Amino acid sequence: MADQNTLELLEDYLHGRLGEKEKIQLETQLKSDGTLREQLETLRLTLSGIREIGLRQEIRAVHRDFMAKDASASVPEAQSVFRRSWFRWAASLLLILAFAGLGMLQLHSTKIANSHFLEYRLPVQRSEQMGDSAAERYYQAEDWEKLLEWVENPAVASQKAYFLAGLAAYKKGSYARAIEFFDRIRLMNETTDKTLFEQETDFYAALAYLQTGAHGRALELVAKMRDDPHHLYHDAFGKWDQAKIFLLKLKKSR
Amino acid sequence: MEFEKDYDDGKALRDIGLNKNLNKPISFLYYNYYRSISQYIISNSGDEFDAEDIFQEALLVAIKAIQENKFRAEASLKSYLFAIARNLWISEIRKRKSASRREEIYAAESEGATDGINVKIARKENFDLIAGLFEGLGGRCKRILLLYYYKQYSMKEIMVEEDFANEQVVRNQKYKCLKKLIEKVNGNPVLYQNIKDALKYG
Structure with a gap:
């Protein structure tokens, strides 16, 4: 592992911040020093990874924002109605009738989310990990602020900590933030050996998506839960709920 | 998101190149091009989720290319983004082993049209x-x-x-x-x- 000075020198080299003399000196050294070449390549890969993480986070944030707002605010490309076939007209008419029905029912995805919300109860047996038990304490005390503050500070990355933080954000009404925590759990489950809180995350992420109006995402998770008879939340949503979310999704995409 | 009246592709390109506060140009690209690209994916065997994923990936590839000066100014930003999304989508279709015959024909037909566009699909x-x-x-x-x-x-x-x-x-x-x-x-x-x-x- 490179010391601080070497690491900073390599970083300056990658960013083109070295003077001509220093650059030539380093390049000469690189030619004969395999370890240094390896350190440089590792640094290059790591830094490009960090930048990509930042960029992906930024794109995801805009994406959520864009999807949550009424997509009709965007300017659609001009399209002549005459290009539509009779089939499309018939389909549109059916949809209009369906939406009229929806209107009568005053259907709204937040209502579906609120009516399906289940309090998450912590198991009686406490976590062995120190960090997790702190999260549990904040959760039990319903101190959402403290929990959300705590989860960002120490090195507490665990699926449980993120799950409880996701619930805390949900309770506060910060649904996009809740989704962010649930996404972190998915990423951890994909990249580490332990798959934890996967099914719980499916359920609460579905509710959070409903709250933000991301019906497509919610529908995907609801279908996943309903399709798997062994899923913890298999019975949480019924067929009719699934159909309602589907109609809401169609309504929004129009 | 509100944009100034004169905020256009050129200004978005400039902001991406400067790499400061990318939220604005990314939002601009979403509001202007998401619809047409998602319609393209959906009408070529994709669904809403495919469209969302491909658009995000295409933005990532485009932004990186712009920042590395690989974007040629003679192409419009829209057609560039479109070409990247199309290449990504074709490569995704190929990956899916269950691709139907129709999709294979579509991929084969599209191949010629995308030659010459240097799209780096990140590993x-x-x-x-x-x-x-x-x-x-x-x-x-x-x-x-x-x-x-x-x-x-x-x-x-x-x-x-x-x-x-x-x-x-x-x-x-x-x-x-x-x-x-x-x-x-x-x-x-x-x-x-x-x-x-x-x-x-x-």
Whole structure:
């Protein structure tokens, strides 16, 4: 592992911040020093990874924002109605009738989310990990602020900590933030050996998506839960709920 | 999101190139091009989720290319983004083993049309692994590394943002965080092998 000075020198080299003399000196050294070449390549890969993480986070944030707002605010490309076939007209008419029905029912995805919300109860047996038990304490005390503050500070990355933080954000009404925590759990489950809180995350992420109006995402998770008879939340949503979310999704995409 | 009346492709390109506050140009691209590209994906065997994923991936590839000066000014931003999305989608269709005959024909027909456009489809394996390792860092470390390397904050700006005593403390802390991440990268056998291979095959 490179010391601080070497690491900073390599970083300056990658960013083109070295003077001509220093650059030539380093390049000469690189030619004969395999370890240094390896350190440089590792640094290059790591830094490009960090930048990509930042960029992906930024794109995801805009994406959520864009999807949550009424997509009709965007300017659609001009399209002549005459290009539509009779089939499309018939389909549109059916949809209009369906939406009229929806209107009568005053259907709204937040209502579906609120009516399906289940309090998450912590198991009686406490976590062995120190960090997790702190999260549990904040959760039990319903101190959402403290929990959300705590989860960002120490090195507490665990699926449980993120799950409880996701619930805390949900309770506060910060649904996009809740989704962010649930996404972190998915990423951890994909990249580490332990798959934890996967099914719980499916359920609460579905509710959070409903709250933000991301019906497509919610529908995907609801279908996943309903399709798997062994899923913890298999019975949480019924067929009719699934159909309602589907109609809401169609309504929004129009 | 509100844009100034004269905010256009040229200004979005400029802002992406400057790499400061990318939220605005990314939002601009979403509001102007998401619809047409998602319609394209959906009308070519994709669904809403495919469209969302492909558009995000296309933005990532386009932004990187613009920042690395690989974007040729004679192409319009829309057609560039469109070409990237189409290439990504074709490659995704190929990956899906259950692709139907119709999709295969579509992919074969489209192949000629996309020749000559240099779309670099990022190899995701390394990135996914690094993202997983990064996630295991403490919250403060993650913030410092992103502020410095992604947001391009100065040490002084990070000092203020994260409430450090002075710039030297920030510098040392940043080193510790980067070192921790590099150690994790070195400790990962797949990444370690990929680094060796990259050096071997240039």
